[in-house]
Amino acid sequence: VRRVEDLIPFFNSASSEAKASFGDGSVFIERFVDRPRHIEIQIIGDGKGNVVHLWERDCSVQRRHQKVIEMAPAWTLPMELRTKLHADAVRLTAAAKYKNAGTVEFLVDAEGRYYFIEVNPRIQVEHTVTEEVTVIDLVQAQFRVAAGASLEEIGLVQDRISVRGVAIQCRVTTENVERDFAPDTGTLSVYRHSAGFGMRMDGIGYSGMTITPYYDSLLVKYTARGSTFGETLLRMRRALQEARIRGVKTNIPFLLNCLTHPQFESGKVTTSFIDENPDLLSISTSRWNFADRSQVDMKRVGFVEKLMRYLANLAVNGHPAALGADPTTLHKISSDVFTPTAPKTAPATADPYSADFPKGGWRSVLLKEGPKGYAKRVREHKGLLLTDTTWRDAHQSLLATRMRTKDLLGCAAYTSEALDRCFSLEMWGGATFDVSMRFLHECPWERLEQLRAAVPNVPFQMLLRGANAVGYTNYPDNVVYKFCEQAKKSGIDIFRVFDSLNYLDNLKLGVDAALAAGAFVEGAISYTGDVANPAKTKYNLEYYVNLARELQAMGVHSLAIKDMAGLLTPRSASLLVSAIRKECPELPIHVHTHDTAGAGVASMLAAAEAGADIVDVAIDAMSGLTSQPSLGAMVANLAGSRLDTGLDPSMVGPLNSYWETVRSNLYVPFESGQLSTLGMHVLTAAPSSPHRYVPFESGQLSTSSDVYEHEIPGGQYTNLLYQSRQLGLSAKWPEIKAMYAKANLLLGDIPKVTPL
Template sequence: MLRNSQRFRIRGVKTNIPFLLNVLEHKQFLSGVVDTYFIDENPQLFQFNPSQNRAQKLLNYLGQCMVNGPMTPFATDIPPSEIQPTVPELPIDVETGLHAKAPPPGWRDILKQDGPTAFAKKVREHNGLLLMDTTFRDAHQSLLATRVRTYDLKKIAPYASHKFHNLYSMENWGGATYDVAMRFLHECPWERLQELRKRVPNVPFQMLLRGANAVGYTNYPDNVVYKFCDLAVKNGMDIFRVFDSLNYLPNIIVGMEAVGKAGGVIEAAISYTGDVSNPSLEKYNLKYYTDLADELVKAGTHVLCIKDMAGVLKPRAAKLLITALRDRHPDIPIHVHTHDTAGAGVASMLACAEAGADIVDVAVDSMSGLTSQPSMGAVVSSVANTELDTGIDLHDVTEYSSYWEQTRNLYGPFECCKTLKSGNSDVYDNQIPGGQYTNLQFQAFSLGLAEQFEEVKKRYCEANLLLGDIPKVTPSSKVVGDMAQFMVQNKLNTAQVEDRAEDLSLPVSVIEYFQGFLGEPPGGYPEPLRSKILGDKPRVNGRPVASLQPVDFDKIKEELIEKHGKRIRDVDVLSSALYPSVTDDFLQFRETYGPVDTLDTTLFLAGPKMAQEVQVDIEKGKTLSIKVLAVGDLNKNGQREVFFELNGQLRSVMIKDEVASKELHFHPKALKGVKGSVGSPMPGTVIDIKVKDGEKVEKGAPLLVISAMKMEMVVNAPCSGIVQKVSVEKNMKIEGEDLLLEIEPIPE
């Protein structure tokens, strides 16, 4: 009766079905101990959850794709593959002859049984080289702009659990995956963690934690970092690689303490830059790294990590650095991370292993190389039958790689290999992190700089030196990237930036870096550039969040419930604390379009084809059969009716045709050479307007804020005067040099 009531649909009128469902699920009713006062004593029987109506919402999503094109913007014209990947079979249990249900014990069993300290000790005592597989996170962040969906990760996870049970860890969370999941994949990052944990109970999960930045791009109050780590451990996370983009020790220690309190394994990381094998480079020498390692060990790290985010750790430098660290800290496990941008990643990791590193990072072969990690198969084969043998079967790596080779084809629209066809040794000069490379390309594409990407890379070197030669990893790498693209967009070189610093409307990230919002960079800030950029803007001394008030999670939850209804979880509250507007947009998207994460990837990205029949499993035992029948003509309201067959029944949705319904409108451009005619420095979206018509403004005052692909820029007044007319509105999309507003200058 319950099942039939749940599946019964009557549309157009209210029914008593929600009441009956509450009765049929009530514990007292199910016990059979009820009387005529049952309804009077249980008024909550009349509190109904709104219908999820998931099928209709999914039709809305598919209709949008049919009429207006992909809802996740593509960065290239490579189409997603229509061939679904083949999942390799799980091993057969010898006794039963059936697929083995439980995977073999792994390092997570040791961690759960003995705790983080004993776990680290056994890792150090282990004979042979241990591997972390980055395929589930950093590999696709580096090659595919972090766009791989939980849908495809879930399918291969059980195979990895059975065949690679002896991995040190699987990296599958943190870094950019958190916000990208909500922004572009329209899925909850916490649900990804939960779903993968169900399928991989034996291998430790590892994530990237940006110290006091948690998984964001700015510093948060300490209680947000502590709450995040606590929920992460409760939802299945084990090992936290904690780093700070500037190697600013106070920020790293906040993350370490939060992880320790939550019960996770602390893997404190040093962000590597420069070249310790080059004696002429004195800033980041061997002493710099060993001194920092001493501080992290003293602060209580379980594992020490070298995070070579750009792949600039050469084999000789690797041998020097790891030998020095091993001699200094013989009892601490050492874990090394790199990228293979220059093509020397395998050689560097082998050098690290031979010098005493316990764990190195690899990605499965078909997701390795270029800006990703070194090849798993190459490392496994290189140390086979030696004292560093990983214990991993190359045949299993091959099958695993085959799945990912097919899966990668699904994400063709996000391939960095459209422009990056081979290893690039110029990374030793520009030091662009592997995880940033594709995002930097997409950002350049968004800003209209796709043809000038080589110029962006050159300016990246200059921007780094302008900022003081800093370690480059999120969010400091974003600062350098924003500055580089700003210089290309505005045709500026280093000397021009230094000369005109007071008058430039620099990206928000650059200004906040100089204000001290990321912490203090090694060697301090470059002067007089800092003073010229900041003028009388406030500066932060010491740890940036020391003065921030704790976040009120109860208040956030109340606000979310008011906006999005009662189905708000603790993880939603935390997501909102980290990314308020992104979380709002995600929750609204899910309410409008339903569980789009249940669609296969080709369908999710490109939508269905006419007359194509697809099966969608929205939950266990509930499958939707959907077929597109027709797309109607444009009506007087600018809409098209899209007709579907849903489980044999005719359904239709009305979709606004965004292109056809737009009025032809040419936005005026700013007048060149006219001081009060303020144009947009880049294409993007107006996200905030700080002035209104008739308002008096001073030179340098903020006028409005523009955003494009996570890059925000404040446009400042070029002169003092009266705002004559604001020519844009909030949320308006604009092109470069579009007129933003006009100011009547006041004579100086």
């Protein structure tokens, strides 16, 4: 209060606020000290009447009573005054037999008169400057005193405590200075400090850390130490200028404005320093703007840092267009490829179940009779139905999901004819969504809509990661619901919903969202272990049957056995399908596997014999290894039997030739170039390949039956193999697989899905 007439109104206002806040209108009246300096004495006592001081700190740079910059010692105060402050602080706390570290705080006016404020009975944020100039660990001293040690026993004798040099601390906070220091939130995209001699950083920040609005905005404390105030000041300025904290705004430009102000450089600042110098808050026009450009303007990120990030990405991941392939594979080559056409001759054999096949394709049944009617028709169907995964899981497993929409459209019209009797085409979801945007720079929604227009008669199937939708984190429920609604509108007919750990809550969200969209919902059971091996008891038949029962209760229209790593042997496939068929007689059973061990076709045949209605396969040129079993092999093995697929080999042959052409030349230097596992009828030879997918091939030349030991999922197997080669670890591939198996056991032998 500066004027007498203001005393009563101000008193009443303060009393009313106290009454409203605490129920007590009592108010302390203190002496007004104009433009004081805030000086605090660091003390420590052992509770036995022994107290020592560790000199003083100058904490005068404050904003709204919140300290911003602190220094030790208060070198511009006369030594006589400092000695008096020390003595009074020790006398006060010794009389109280104080035990702990603490701070006795004073205000010092321009005439050198000082006034006691309070004792803070704790360690202070700014204790670091005292530690730097006294070389005494205050935190450790507190513990030792608390354990019963006397000051003398821990070496704290007043005559031995001296100061060396000057220390300054700056509190770096996540605040927007130009918005009245409003807390800023976000993710730290860059978090790098300028360390070095005489610099100390106290904080727990890291790149990727999320800054929330729920806690104090203090991010890190910078403490500089030097032999003189000027040396320390230069060191602190350099550290703040070279700090790189991006993703949120900080107060670093404001701190630099303070540190370069003539009044601060003189060492004689008061608690009114910031209020009297409003230009300190002008950040956009500050000469320190360049030092913190990303915090002032996120669009002005340093060119050098962008270049370094790009080079680092190349070093780890390779060129985004070729993943580190030989430069010659990037040359522009004619992209003309073989386009399949319908054969002019009639099929050699008649379809024994032509009367059972719906006119207009299976999608017409789904659209006309709905999901439940479709499920019923599938169960009534006599032969084995197939799902072709070429458009999704096959190229995810073999080509790192890099198949372009253009190449899918190249055979789409013919696919609708050749595979018109398939249960579905798996063509969307999971990694295809992510890779389309990040690597191919395509819109996955446009891919879906364009392919839907080209293939109107075969149901489209997608993979939905439960609560993750097609992302890599849990999304809000309404996001998952809206996504499923839009996917259904854009052309998805069948949602295969899974959770990598078979967590029912996550599965239920995905199932409910897909059901709400009016789609056909397939509840997937992620398979691991071996139900035919009595020694493996964690994932036994009872475990999977219980899951099937839970999914049936959720209202799914069919059940899927999702064998991500290709662990289903013919015997285990037969046991598992039989058990689930017995538990859920009305639901279609759909089996998915990978041919990593080379037993995929045999396992799918066994599953079909045991009662599976649908199995996943891939066009021959895109089958085998970590992909799905061969479509051609399944067609040929079941031709003329009670499980005949109804597909015409002469129609499938040209489709296989197309995919051979698109994929070929990976093995040209070593093999004949024939990629498929089944020598199907090919109407015409494919011209020279455009090489476009060579960089994304894993280079795997054979099946690998050790998958039953390490259980690595198909898509992850090829990615991990490629990455190990990039890192020069080709010779250690067997060891990598062995360590993967050990890591799996350490994590509790969990189901494993690409990506983990």
